[in-house]
Amino acid sequence: MTYPIVDGARVLLNFERNTESWPLASYESRHGYVTAKEALGGKYTPEALLEEVKQSGLRGRGGAGFPTGLKWSFLPRDPEGPITLVVNADESEPGTFKDRVVMEENPHQLIEGCVLSCYAMGSNNCYIYIRGEYVGCLKRMHAAVEEAYAAGHLGKNLYGSGFDCDITVHSGAGAYICGEETGLIESLEGKKGQPRIKPPFPAVYGVYGYPTIVNNVESIASVVYIADQGAGATVDRTGYRRWGTEKSAGTKLFSVSGPVKRPGVYEVPMGYPFADLLNKECGGMLDGIALKALIVGGSSVPVVDADTAMQITMDYESCQEHGTLLGSGGVIVIGEGTCMVRALWVLLRFYHHESCGQCTPCREGTGWIERIVHRIEHGHASPNDIDELYRIADGMELRTICTLADAAAWPTKSFIDVFRSEFEEHIDKGCCPYDNQFPDPLNLRGGGVPQRHDDPEHVFVP
Amino acid sequence: MSVDTSHLEFSAAARERVEWLRTRYPKDHQRALILPVLSMAQREFGRVGPDVVHFVAEQIPVPPMWVEEVATFYTMYNTQPVGRWHLQVCHNISCSLMGAEIVIDHLEQKLGIRKGETTPDGEFTLIGAECLGSCGTAPMMQVNDHYYENLSLKAVDELLEQLRATPDQEPRAEDLPHGPGSGPSRRIADGAALQAGRGVVVPGHGVHRRDEDRPTVGDGEAQPPFQPRDMAQ
Ligand SMILES: Cc1cc2nc3c(=O)[nH]c(=O)nc-3n(C[C@H](O)[C@H](O)[C@H](O)COP(=O)(O)O)c2cc1C
Ligand code: SF4
Ligand code: FES
Numbered sequence A: 001m002t003y004p005i006v007d008g009a010r011v012l013l014n015f016e017r018n019t020e021s022w023p024l025a026s027y028e029s030r031h032g033y034v035t036a037k038e039a040l041g042g043k044y045t046p047e048a049l050l051e052e053v054k055q056s057g058l059r060g061r062g063g064a065g066f067p068t069g070l071k072w073s074f075l076p077r078d079p080e081g082p083i084t085l086v087v088n089a090d091e092s093e094p095g096t097f098k099d100r101v102v103m104e105e106n107p108h109q110l111i112e113g114c115v116l117s118c119y120a121m122g123s124n125n126c127y128i129y130i131r132g133e134y135v136g137c138l139k140r141m142h143a144a145v146e147e148a149y150a151a152g153h154l155g156k157n158l159y160g161s162g163f164d165c166d167i168t169v170h171s172g173a174g175a176y177i178c179g180e181e182t183g184l185i186e187s188l189e190g191k192k193g194q195p196r197i198k199p200p201f202p203a204v205y206g207v208y209g210y211p212t213i214v215n216n217v218e219s220i221a222s223v224v225y226i227a228d229q230g231a232g233a234t235v236d237r238t239g240y241r242r243w244g245t246e247k248s249a250g251t252k253l254f255s256v257s258g259p260v261k262r263p264g265v266y267e268v269p270m271g272y273p274f275a276d277l278l279n280k281e282c283g284g285m286l287d288g289i290a291l292k293a294l295i296v297g298g299s300s301v302p303v304v305d306a307d308t309a310m311q312i313t314m315d316y317e318s319c320q321e322h323g324t325l326l327g328s329g330g331v332i333v334i335g336e337g338t339c340m341v342r343a344l345w346v347l348l349r350f351y352h353h354e355s356c357g358q359c360t361p362c363r364e365g366t367g368w369i370e371r372i373v374h375r376i377e378h379g380h381a382s383p384n385d386i387d388e389l390y391r392i393a394d395g396m397e398l399r400t401i402c403t404l405a406d407a408a409a410w411p412t413k414s415f416i417d418v419f420r421s422e423f424e425e426h427i428d429k430g431c432c433p434y435d436n437q438f439p440d441p442l443n444l445r446g447g448g449v450p451q452r453h454d455d456p457e458h459v460f461v462p
Numbered sequence B: 001m002s003v004d005t006s007h008l009e010f011s012a013a014a015r016e017r018v019e020w021l022r023t024r025y026p027k028d029h030q031r032a033l034i035l036p037v038l039s040m041a042q043r044e045f046g047r048v049g050p051d052v053v054h055f056v057a058e059q060i061p062v063p064p065m066w067v068e069e070v071a072t073f074y075t076m077y078n079t080q081p082v083g084r085w086h087l088q089v090c091h092n093i094s095c096s097l098m099g100a101e102i103v104i105d106h107l108e109q110k111l112g113i114r115k116g117e118t119t120p121d122g123e124f125t126l127i128g129a130e131c132l133g134s135c136g137t138a139p140m141m142q143v144n145d146h147y148y149e150n151l152s153l154k155a156v157d158e159l160l161e162q163l164r165a166t167p168d169q170e171p172r173a174e175d176l177p178h179g180p181g182s183g184p185s186r187r188i189a190d191g192a193a194l195q196a197g198r199g200v201v202v203p204g205h206g207v208h209r210r211d212e213d214r215p216t217v218g219d220g221e222a223q224p225p226f227q228p229r230d231m232a233q
Helices: A024-029 A034-043 A046-056 A068-073 A098-105 A107-121 A135-150 A181-188 A217-229 A274-281 A306-311 A316-321 A340-354 A360-377 A385-396 A404-429 B012-024 B027-045 B050-059 B064-073 B093-097 B100-111 B153-165 B191-195
Strands: A084-089 A125-130 A166-171 A212-216 A251-257 A264-269 A291-295 A330-335 B085-090 B124-129 B141-143 B146-148
Touching (some): A024 A107, A046 A107, A068 A212, A084 A107, A098 A107, A098 A135, A098 A217, A098 A251, A107 A135, A107 A212, A107 A217, A125 A181, A135 A166, A181 A212, A217 A251, A274 A330, A291 A306, A291 A404, A340 A404, A360 A404, B050 B064, B085 B100, B093 B100, B100 B124, B100 B153
Parallel strands (some): A125 A166, A251 A330, B085 B124
Antiparallel strands (some): A251 A264, A291 A330, B085 B141, B141 B146
């Protein structure tokens, strides 16, 4: 099946998604590269385009939500070296798989977005850094870039405007920390992906020491729409601001996973109620399973319980009001019957594994909290372990080079805040009330078969 | 320390690819080639041993230490030998919620090994992987380059049969995701490489234990009893 287009929200996935949606011919038939041609042909000066992006209210879709136009304006006016655009396609945040869909199904929109963004920031060179495991995306992006070069959408003197733009697709090799922008830059330079101390920020000192902007795939791909339709205004619902709220403009891709009927990637306007996303778009929870908890923006954000989840609307403000963050839009739905201690242990095992080891609170802290939670899960913990856990998590926050330590601390603290009784139960009983296992919502043990809810293309076997 | 690399040679297509890569990064920053060239070498030679590290360093050229650093930092470089089929079952949160642990238990029983081990015949290595971006199609596993999603236990059984029956494939041009055009690749360590000493095949002991018994060293999993890499080779 193809995904419904919610409320006519069409910024990134504005087409029938199928096996033939990715090639250049298909993209050109949907207005592809017209925007770049027009923009370079005189519709915008670079300054005007940058201003348009600023006005659009586009905020970074990689997790932090930093205003994209503002970030670009930090570039020095008279840079000593060439400016570089780096597209962050490292997507390794557990629960997040939206960039993959953009790259597999609409790669040319990302390329057009790169051309426009480079034009606006005065750069002629762009790297797309894709995580190494995404072999499918890598091949597809290589193929799409090749097509774009052959058709004159990339290369020298684009559309006779005198503007050059080169894109190189670069592959990572398996490290979550390379999603952090300075870790990514180090990795791109051929080093270990250990984040740099900031400042200086990449806009001043980035790849090879030159000014660099790092943006998420979704952010860059959205620029096409902004350049085409203009920033618009929230009040009269025009341009990009046709969707979303004043502070969270536009549409957002949400990748929904967990025991729901139709998991997958949905593009909805910001401010869309979570209840509708769950019940309308995703068809509700699997039969017989009630919602227990929700992680709304990828594994690094605080967890909320079912009641709070149903009040959330999918935008930055609402998430913050309800004690969590929109993050990367990786919506992880947790069903009744899930052991929250075990869920936290699985997350902490990940952060412990992915810590790059530069900062002591992170390198040691992630290991300590993982071990304590493991101890609680297996009933070997003592009553004061919960407070100890909380104290260590507290001590990891805001003390490190990058936010990976915080990303491990936030879920830890929120799991305890929201589900403390479950932690206590483990300790009191001296064992896991859920038998040290996750539920089996698909009845795999009984020979169950997961539903193929996706169009064949999304289940991508390169 | 000098390491003999004379037994290693890139295929013509891989050499072409390296030359193409050179043009994509500034002349004075060729260090950026380390990741792509090392990945290519892993595909060509099936592993990343000290000789491969030195070989890659010579190709770019950069000091071997720079390559060694990269080879040990990133999880996709197999500094330890792996079986012909590298079964990487995602055991992160979304997959766990949908039964990844059941799939892993099943594979452990079926193959008679534990997570992190290789079957005695060198066919399969089983590991628990972190989120691979298929959370919506969980449970899933990556086998060498390929994603297998929406797994059921029956699908897993069938897949194992299929993999066993698949002959070691000839290098396939499209297997190389590091640039346009063609290039060769060998899927993964062949039997010869495994037996040539770099390959220490670890027999599974066939005992299935729940993870309560697993010490939480490293990433919380039991460390496989691989022998340390022989740096002096
Ligand atoms: C540990 C860590 C991992 C991250 N992983 C990613 C990632 O996989 N993809 C991404 O786009 N941003 C990731 N980020 C955020 C980036 O550092 C950066 O903020 C983002 O790429 C900027 O792009 P944006 O402004 O378009 O969001 C990560 C940050 C941290 C601290
Ligand atoms: S916080 Fe952790 S991951 Fe980030 S730089 Fe420090 S040690 Fe590395
Ligand atoms: S959690 Fe398994 S693929 Fe994301």
